[in-house]
Amino acid sequence: MDKRLQIIEAGMKLFVENDIQATPMSAIAKEAGTGMGTIYNYFATKEELINEIYLFIKQKQLQHASLSNQQDGVKPQFLQFAETFITFLLENPACFYFIDQIKNSPILTSETKLQGLRVYQPFLEILVKGQQQGIIKNIDIEEILHFLDGGLMGFLRWAISNGKCTDRSIVVNHIQMAWDSIKS
Amino acid sequence: MDKRLQIIEAGMKLFVENDIQATPMSAIAKEAGTGMGTIYNYFATKEELINEIYLFIKQKQLQHASLSNQQDGVKPQFLQFAETFITFLLENPACFYFIDQIKNSPILTSETKLQGLRVYQPFLEILVKGQQQGIIKNIDIEEILHFLDGGLMGFLRWAISNGKCTDRSIVVNHIQMAWDSIKS
């Protein structure tokens, strides 16, 4: 019924399966069970569709992460946030692959990239608090963020590609490395 | 004179400036100062050209990194290797952007990806030695590698995009985080 959602989901599926540039809009229409023109009623261009899929995923990530950040200590909050973050992507590999594929592409507008960063807002606050308390290294917060984000994505790429999605020990390992890298 | 090299360099330049799928072979020919057909005397398809550019960069990375690994301790070796690695990419941003853009694309053949991994061989040996000496965390070596690689690329993406290429302090920060994340 919700054509817009159908199109977003069909697009994500095919973009991930075949690469964005190898996925014609017609294939998305077919997968979504709509006509070609219908897509253009909701998204002005292919690029806009891609941007909207990106934001759709980011939205889901945010919902997932914000459910539980009521802990008080910096370290527990960090661990908690990292785990929910990882878990979401491990459980939604299509989301991971899409984000990984598009993250650095000029197809994303700077506005979209900016909105995407909101997902990290809770994370930034934790880091800042940690720095104030002297628990976390006194390094430019953005530098830390990009290091952690890159490490996370690299780890997930390996984990998902090698079918380790259900192996909890590697998640623990990863969070351990992440925390050790930034604690004072 | 060396047409092959001219083409590789023109390809890298344009692929990085405009995105691969937005760069027609004709543009590469023009940039390289050759005819269209000449490219196809050296590379059977656009995909082969891309694979060869990837291997060309990896080759340069390897030469750069292997210059100096005569240190004896695990930590100094690690720091040394990480620094040369980072330095090379900071000084050759086009190489970084190309690798970052193509690394996970299905355009790269598995054979190419395999050859690309050779760059990390010295690194792997350091990590293994470190684990044997109990200096480095006892985590699957591949997991560590992908975490570090992802973190490095994420950090470089940020550093290069924000014009921090010449700021030596951030390199130090990064190496610090990298080492802390894996040491026991």
Place this chain on the structure above:
Amino acid sequence: MDKRLQIIEAGMKLFVENDIQATPMSAIAKEAGTGMGTIYNYFATKEELINEIYLFIKQKQLQHASLSNQQDGVKPQFLQFAETFITFLLENPACFYFIDQIKNSPILTSETKLQGLRVYQPFLEILVKGQQQGIIKNIDIEEILHFLDGGLMGFLRWAISNGKCTDRSIVVNHIQMAWDSIKS
């Protein structure tokens, strides 16, 4: 209005005028009054278009020939069939040229060639009946067929090239030679 038909007819016309390999798809589009892409909505490749034109002509031949084969004797039936066959091609020289040009080309799939042979079905039946009645030489039916077909095409090539299309006497001559060659 019927784009498919327009394209088939434009293709036949140009292929015959200029040779197949000298006729770009763009020229066909122009002649048919459609866009380039429209052709590819109906025919997946140039080769498929060629195959379909061949079958289109064969279809027309079949319709033309099957109108009148109610005669009873073998000889009258033979003469009748031969004449309708010749007449059709004499009156549709473009069809003749196209068939003559493509008949032995590897561009035609074996499936297409097989379907094309259906045109000769009524003819084969006449020949078989003639052999049973001892009227026709007792030679492998396929050998006879290829001799007659070759002779017919050779004759038409000459007749059409020399503007004898309307000269009824040569048709009579031809049929005479054809019949004499196979009668016991």
Place this chain on the structure above:
Amino acid sequence: MDKRLQIIEAGMKLFVENDIQATPMSAIAKEAGTGMGTIYNYFATKEELINEIYLFIKQKQLQHASLSNQQDGVKPQFLQFAETFITFLLENPACFYFIDQIKNSPILTSETKLQGLRVYQPFLEILVKGQQQGIIKNIDIEEILHFLDGGLMGFLRWAISNGKCTDRSIVVNHIQMAWDSIKS
């Protein structure tokens, strides 16, 4: 040693195996064991090469046929000529395929076609003599020729494609049909 001959033979071989338009000059150079440019020392264009191959085959046909036409009667001469003609092509299928492929192509110049017709000169003389003696149908000599030529080629196409090259009975059948078709 004789580069010209090597090139002609390589060209015939590849044109027959792959179709003319699918055979690049570079492939011919390779097959002939010469450089690309060498071909152009002997033949100004690809078309000229094709014309020369055609004439080369016609030349061989002529030599083969003219060996033995000393018989005196019209019918024996006819049978003799037809048989040598058929035999040559059955024994040299590449020649047959090449001629069959190119015979009606606009690639052949009218001059080339004219020269090619010389092969039939002895045949024409036999036919004329036969007509004068009332042995052969009183039909335009060219019409007869094209009928016979077409029938012959059609028959050979079938015979060679179906591996009947060594089956002498079909040659006899064919000559029988040919003679019956033209005799008074």
Place this chain on the structure above:
DNA sequence: CATGAATGAGAATTCATTCAT
């Protein structure tokens, strides 16, 4: 809103021919 046939600019690739060695 929904549809999908029509469109044509644009891309990869081929290959006959040239010419410097």
Place this chain on the structure above:
DNA sequence: TATGAATGAATTCTCATTCAT
């Protein structure tokens, strides 16, 4: 005379987007 790397015009085919129904 022999060579084969270099050339670029020409060709097939794709696909984002439009618009009449």
